[in-house]
Amino acid sequence: MPASKHPQPPLFDLPAPAASVGKTPSYLADHRKRLRARFMDGGADAVPDYELLELVLFRALPRQDVKPLAHRMLKSLGSFNAVISAPAPRLREINGVGPAVICELKIVEAAAHRLARARVMQRRVLSSWEALLDYCRATMGHRATEEFRILFLDTKNTLIADEAQAQGTVNHVPVYPREVIKRALELDASALILVHNHPSGDPTPSQADIHMTAQIATAAAAMSITLHDHLIIGRNTHISFASEGLLHA
Numbered sequence: 001m002p003a004s005k006h007p008q009p010p011l012f013d014l015p016a017p018a019a020s021v022g023k024t025p026s027y028l029a030d031h032r033k034r035l036r037a038r039f040m041d042g043g044a045d046a047v048p049d050y051e052l053l054e055l056v057l058f059r060a061l062p063r064q065d066v067k068p069l070a071h072r073m074l075k076s077l078g079s080f081n082a083v084i085s086a087p088a089p090r091l092r093e094i095n096g097v098g099p100a101v102i103c104e105l106k107i108v109e110a111a112a113h114r115l116a117r118a119r120v121m122q123r124r125v126l127s128s129w130e131a132l133l134d135y136c137r138a139t140m141g142h143r144a145t146e147e148f149r150i151l152f153l154d155t156k157n158t159l160i161a162d163e164a165q166a167q168g169t170v171n172h173v174p175v176y177p178r179e180v181i182k183r184a185l186e187l188d189a190s191a192l193i194l195v196h197n198h199p200s201g202d203p204t205p206s207q208a209d210i211h212m213t214a215q216i217a218t219a220a221a222a223m224s225i226t227l228h229d230h231l232i233i234g235r236n237t238h239i240s241f242a243s244e245g246l247l248h249a
Contacts, residue, residue, distance in 0.1 A: 125193065
């Protein structure tokens with residue numbers, strides 16, 4: 001019989017070759033290999049923000065081209081730091097961002113905070129002031145809501161504790177001087193540095209900030225505790241009450 005012009009389909013669907021199941025396409029594997037090598041050879045300065053973000057996303061999305069997602073995230077949030085620091089609900093608004101991506105970003109953020117904190121804890125604050133500012137900017141500079149932290153110092157001005165005292169809204173955080181002094185006495189602290197952030201990015205103190213600082217300074221002085229400074233952290237800058245002459249007990 002002559003061969004049919006329309007061959008019969010196979011009786012059973014054959015599975016894809018095993019080697020192709022779950023395997024990263026070769027062009028993506030090559031790109032990732034080159035990018036990792038460039039990073040290892042030249043460090044962070046050798047890659048722009050979107051490629052550094054790609055390196056972070058590789059683990060979360062092992063078989064996907066993450067370059068478009070990296071660009072979308074940077075376009076939406078503005079910078080690598082802003083992406084890493086963005087709260088989970090904000091990240092979920094970006095197309096392509098799921099639980100694995102958010103988890104990977106939060107791991108990087110937590111690691112950055114711990115590294116920055118390790119550079120200042122149990123060290124004399126006045127000799128590591130820039131490291132202290134770096135730590136404050138890393139932990140608070142990109143927060144979407146206000147947070148009030150207290151740095152507790154001993155008689156040698158060594159940082160012995162760093163605690164979040166209160167969290168608030170986008171433009172207000174409740175702070176109670178009595179609780180601040182109570183905690184300082186519990187830790188046997190001799191001095192304090194107050195720190196809070198302004199999510200707007202502008203670190204200019206409000207009248208409420210100035211009034212609250214004066215209240216804490218007065219309460220601290222009554223217990224022979226020194227208030228060294230109050231830092232307000234903006235997105236890329238900060239203000240020091242001590243430098244601005246705003247500390248009044």
